[in-house]
Amino acid sequence: xxxxxxxxxxxxxxxxxxxxxxxxxxxxxxxxxxxxxxxxxxxxxxxxxxxxxxxxxxxxxxxxxxxxxxxxxxxxxxxxxxxxxxxxxxxxxxxxxxxxxxxxxxxxxxxxxxxxxxxxxxxxxxxxxxxxxxxxxxxxxxxxxxxxxxxxxxxxxxxxxxxxxxxxxxxxxxxxxxxxxxxxxxxxxxxxxxxxxxxxxxxxxxxxxxxxxxxxxxxxxxxxxxxxxxxxxxxxxxxxxxxxxxxxxxxxxxxxxxxxxxxxxxxxxxxxxxxxxxxxxxxxxxxxxxxxxxxxxxxxxxxxxxxxxxxxxxxxxxxxxxxxxxxxxxxxxxxxxxxxxxxxxxxxxxxxxxxxxxxxxxxxxxxxxx
Amino acid sequence: xxxxxxxxxxxxxxxxxxxxxxxxxxxxxxxxxxxxxxxxxxxxxxxxxxxxxxxxxxxxxxxxxxxxxxxxxxxxxxxxxxxxxxxxxxxxxxxxxxxxxxxxxxxxxxxxxxxxxxxxxxxxxxxxxxxxxxxxxxxxxxxxxxxxxxxxxxxxxxxxxxxxxxxxxxxxxxxxxxxxxxxxxxxxxxxxxxxxxxxxxxxxxxxxxxxxxxxxxxxxxxxxxxxxxxxxxxxxxxxxxxxxxxxxxxxxxxxxxxxxxxxxxxxxxxxxxxxxxxxxxxxxxxxxxxxxxxxxxxxxxxxxxxxxxxxxxxxxxxxxxxxxxxxxxxxxxxxxxxxxxxxxxxxxxxxxxxxxxxxxxxxxxxxxxxxxxxxxxxxxxxxxx
Numbered sequence: 084x085x086x087x088x089x090x091x092x093x094x095x096x097x098x099x100x101x102x103x104x105x106x107x108x109x110x111x112x113x114x115x116x117x118x119x120x121x122x123x124x125x126x127x128x129x130x131x132x133x134x135x136x137x138x139x140x141x142x143x144x145x146x147x148x149x150x151x152x153x154x155x156x157x158x159x160x161x162x163x164x165x166x167x168x169x170x171x172x173x174x175x176x177x178x179x180x181x182x183x184x185x186x187x188x189x190x191x192x193x194x195x196x197x198x199x200x201x202x203x204x205x206x207x208x209x210x211x212x213x214x215x216x217x218x219x220x221x222x223x224x225x226x227x228x229x230x231x232x233x234x235x236x237x238x239x240x241x242x243x244x245x246x247x248x249x250x251x252x253x254x255x256x257x258x259x260x261x262x263x264x265x266x267x268x269x270x271x272x273x274x275x276x277x278x279x280x281x282x283x284x285x286x287x288x289x290x291x292x293x294x295x296x297x298x299x300x301x302x303x304x305x306x307x308x309x310x311x312x313x314x315x316x317x318x319x320x321x322x323x324x325x326x327x328x329x330x331x332x333x334x335x336x337x338x339x340x341x342x343x344x345x346x347x348x349x350x351x352x353x354x355x356x357x358x359x360x361x362x363x364x365x366x367x368x369x370x371x372x373x374x375x376x377x378x379x380x381x382x383x384x385x386x387x388x389x390x391x392x393x394x395x396x397x398x399x400x401x402x403x404x405x406x407x408x409x410x411x412x413x414x415x416x417x418x419x420x421x422x423x424x425x426x427x428x429x430x431x432x433x434x435x436x437x438x439x440x441x442x443x444x445x446x447x448x449x450x451x452x453x
Numbered sequence: 454x455x456x457x458x459x460x461x462x463x464x465x466x467x468x469x470x471x472x473x474x475x476x477x478x479x480x481x482x483x484x485x486x487x488x489x490x491x492x493x494x495x496x497x498x499x500x501x502x503x504x505x506x507x508x509x510x511x512x513x514x515x516x517x518x519x520x521x522x523x524x525x526x527x528x529x530x531x532x533x534x535x536x537x538x539x540x541x542x543x544x545x546x547x548x549x550x551x552x553x554x555x556x557x558x559x560x561x562x563x564x565x566x567x568x569x570x571x572x573x574x575x576x577x578x579x580x581x582x583x584x585x586x587x588x589x590x591x592x593x594x595x596x597x598x599x600x601x602x603x604x605x606x607x608x609x610x611x612x613x614x615x616x617x618x619x620x621x622x623x624x625x626x627x628x629x630x631x632x633x634x635x636x637x638x639x640x641x642x643x644x645x646x647x648x649x650x651x652x653x654x655x656x657x658x659x660x661x662x663x664x665x666x667x668x669x670x671x672x673x674x675x676x677x678x679x680x681x682x683x684x685x686x687x688x689x690x691x692x693x694x695x696x697x698x699x700x701x702x703x704x705x706x707x708x709x710x711x712x713x714x715x716x717x718x719x720x721x722x723x724x725x726x727x728x729x730x731x732x733x734x735x736x737x738x739x740x741x742x743x744x745x746x747x748x749x750x751x752x753x754x755x756x757x758x759x760x761x762x763x764x765x766x767x768x769x770x771x772x773x774x775x776x777x778x779x780x781x782x783x784x785x786x787x788x789x790x791x792x793x794x795x796x797x798x799x800x801x802x803x804x805x806x807x808x809x810x811x812x813x814x815x816x817x818x819x820x821x822x823x824x825x826x827x828x829x830x831x832x833x834x835x836x837x838x
Contacts, residue, residue: 101752105759113763120767122777170633171806173796193624200631204803205774206638207512214603217628224626231624243578243613244585247602249592250559257595268763276759280751287750365490368663371754372494375659379762380505388772389510390597392517392565398509412562419593420560 088299088307096311102277110269110319114262114326121261128212130154131166131175138186144197144223148179153215170202177201177212190231251419262333263414264387266323267349271378271407274316274350278357279374281308282449283364295451305446309354316350317343336421342414345427348434349410355441356406362448381405386412409433473682477690481664485694492698495660499652499702500709506648507714511640514600517565518546520558529575532616533586536608537568542601559591566590566601634803645710646798647771650791652706653699653729654736654765655758660695661740662757665833666750684833688745688826692737699733719805725798728811731818732794738825739790745832765791793817 096102130148134141148154157175160166169175180198189195199216203209252259285291294304320343327333335342357374364370384398385391385407391399402408409430416422424431486492519537523530537543546564549555558564569587571577578584588605590598635642665688668674677687703726710716718725740757747753766772768782769791778786786792797814800806808815 099751101755105755109760116782117763117767119779119782120773120777122773127776171800171804171810189624189626194627195625196627196629198629198631200633203632203635203638203642204799205643206635206640207643208774209632209635210638213630213632217630220626220628224624227626228624243609244583245588245606245609246585247588247590247606249590249595249598249602250555252592252595252598255592255595255599260594272759272763276755280755284751366488367750367754368488368667369491369494371758372491372498372659375655375758375762376494376498376502379502383506383509389512390514390594392597393511393513393515394509398505415593416560416562422560426560 084299085303085307088303089310092307092311096315106273106315106318107322109273110266110322111326113265113269114323115330117265118258118262118331121265122257127155128153128177128208128215129157129175130212130216131169131178132156132159133161133163133166133178133180134159135162135183136181136185140186140189140227141181143227144181144220145179147223148216148219151215151219153212167200170200175202176208177216179216189227258331259333259419260415262327262331263335263418264385264411266320266327267385267407267411267414268382268387269323270316270319270346270350270410271353271381273319274312274353275357275374275378276371277315278308278312278354279360279364279370280367282358282361283367283370286365287367301446301449301451305355305358305442305449308358309351309442312354312357313347313350316346316354320346333418335418337417337423341417341422341424341427345410345413345430345434348431348438349406352406352434352437352441355438355445358445359441359448362445362450381407384408403433406434406437473680474686474690477682477687478693481691481694482697484664485698495656495698496701496705499656499706502652503648503706503709504713507641507645507710510644510648512596513640514597514604515542516544517542517597517601518563519543520546520549520555520564520567522549522552522555522567522569523574524572525570525574527573527575529578529584529616530570533568533570533609533612536612537605540604540608542604555589562591564591565597566605568605639715641714641716642799642803644771645714645716646795646802647769647791649706649710649798650732650769650794651765651771653703653733654739654791654794655762656702657695657699657733657736658740658743658757658761659754660698661691661737662743662753663750664691664695665741665744666747666753669748670750685830688741688830688833691741692734695737695740696733699737700730703729703733716802717805718802720801720807724808724811725801728794728797728801728815728818731815731822732790735790735818735822735825738822738829742825742829742832745829764789768792770795790818790821 132145132148134145145156149156154177158166158169160169160178163178163180166175166178166180170178178198178200180200182196182198185195185197197220199213199220201209201213201216249255282291285294324339324342356377360373360377361370364373383389384402384405386402387407391402391408394402413422413427413430416427485495521534523534534545538545543566549558549567552569555567555569558567567587567589569589571583571585574584574586586609588602590601592598632638665674668677682690707725707729711718739761743756744753747756764785768775768778768786769789770786771791775783775786775792793814797811797818800810800814804810
């Protein structure tokens with residue numbers, strides 16, 4: 084009997100002209116486009132310069148800033164007010180203001196100031212920009228000091244040799260980190276939204292009553308509903324793998340078998356969750372609002388965009404209820420570090436738990452009577 | 454809802470038409486409020502989402518666990534380790550016995566950074582100047598990794614400065630740093646306007662995208678079409694109740710972002726509300742366009758929730774800076790209303806600028822509103838197939 088039920092579900096799935104297209108097009112375009120977007124790099128900081136000194140030193144300093152590679156000098160303003168205007172227009176991110184007679188004061192009095200103002204609405208960019216600028220100023224300072232002071236102090240300053248090294252992603256490519264997570268995002272969207280609409284749309288069109296008068300058991304009913312999404316999930320995943328490989332040359336360090344294995348658990352969990360919502364919702368609209376809320380919350384809690392470790396403690400504790408957190412962890416570990424099943428015991432236990440819990444709930448909450 | 458009919462209609466030019474219109478509006482209100490659960494969800498969703506995401510979205514790096522390989526164990530390494538222990542960015546997890554353990558440690562995913570000191574650290578540092586400390590970071594998340602090494606380098610340099618006790622260096626050129634608008638570098642200033650834009654856009658579009666498609670699906674469309682109403686009137690009548698709900702949502706979103714998430718309103722509140730209302734109208738109109746273009750509720754909702762959600766998150770600049778986008782995608786981001794709204798909100802709320810500064814965003818959002826409404830009126834088929 085279950086065979087016919089599954090056949091029915093597949094027919095319903097393909098009869099809808101929109102759904103099969105989504106399953107194919109969404110992962111393809113998402114994996115193609117989103118890695119280009121997902122880029123937190125603070126590449127170019129646009130700088131507005133106010134040079135009130137116009138001395139050889141200020142020219143040298145500006146030259147040093149321009150050649151540092153972090154900044155592109157967008158304008159040389161006449162005064163601070165004009166520079167502030169370009170910050171307000173978003174054409175500049177920071178201002179370097181060299182006060183009048185900077186060189187003269189420095190040589191005569193031994194100290195001088197330069198002023199750095201940064202737009203910190205984007206805290207990361209503003210903070211980094213001002214840090215880069217002040218380290219350039221410090222460099223420049225050291226340079227002119229050694230130039231001016233022929234007599235060096237007796238004792239050399241012992242330097243500490245600090246060597247940063249990055250494991251697993253030595254060139255710090257952000258794409259490698261994001262692509263596995265983007266795959267999961269698409270998987271969650273497809274595997275969560277579609278089942279959430281399934282049972283409730285049978286309720287709206289009235290066909291659920293026909294189901295209810297058949298001798299089909301709750302268990303068979305839910306299993307038959309799950310299987311098409313399970314298959315769809317594998318299609319989504321395979322397309323994502325291919326796209327990541329073809330467009331970005333990205334292959335996991337670990338094995339595909341591990342990834343498929345964990346995905347099969349994850350789709351069961353998230354689709355089970357979708358079916359639970361579908362059971363409780365009375366209209367398609369209610370269902371979609373609920374699933375939208377949960378999927379988007381799961382996504383933001385999962386560490387996909389912002390690291391879980393940065394969140395406040397209560398949010399970190401709350402994030403254990405997001406199945407996405409575990410599967411994204413698995414994908415990133417397998418893709419970047421080549422972790423194997425023994426390393427992944429915790430996510431395995433969590434995802435199996437979610438799968439059993441949500442599907443159990445879906446079976447129990449499906450009522451054959453009104 | 455009776456009062457809608459009994460409203461005095463002021464310029465009584467075409468009183469019958471106006472009454473008809475109000476009846477339509479009333480009908481739309483019935484559609485929404487008779488489904489009590491949906492109404493509750495519509496009003497609660499923005500509250501919960503704004504609070505959750507407002508607090509969660511931050512890239513500040515804190516409390517990273519550090520492991521240490523220290524063959525020297527002298528005063529210099531101890532001094533540096535003390536610096537790490539007292540820093541809020543790091544938690545010293547413990548010592549390891551051999552650099553070989555690093556790989557396995559990272560694979561478990563608990564440790565973010567390993568400090569590896571060279572042998573006879575203090576002695577070499579003082580005499581040959583060749584002391585080395587390696588900062589081995591888990592590079593899988595490039596942002597966190599580079600921020601961590603930056604913090605660690607600062608700590609080590611600070612230790613060096615203190616221990617050498619350098620005399621006041623002559624010829625000091627000091628940079629004086631002024632952080633404009635957000636001196637404490639709060640992450641929320643960057644993220645909250647984006648979250649506001651996302652929530653308003655998606656909820657508005659999802660609400661209206663059902664409206665016409667549902668009439669088509671349940672067959673009540675025919676009843677509408679035989680009425681003497683013009684399509685523009687039918688469409689406007691559909692917007693009114695959703696606009697009403699959106700205004701409530703806007704109020705809660707603004708109140709929460711100021712009082713709970715600590716956002717400032719440095720500019721004019723009136724201007725902020727005005728531009729938000731235009732943005733809401735754009736979002737509602739987008740939902741209507743989707744609704745008039747498809748035949749089924751399910752497809753309409755999937756487009757407005759699933760398909761719309763991804764570009765709004767990815768391309769609006771809410772997560773990833775728009776200026777990093779490659780050429781074609783930057784063009785694509787221009788058509789996303791959330792992007793313009795976010796820019797305007799940042800300018801008004803944080804930078805405290807006036808209308809002049811947001812004139813461009815204002816014009817763009819207005820043209821989008823006109824365009825979308827015209828398109829949905831055009832797409833709205835007056836005949837049944």
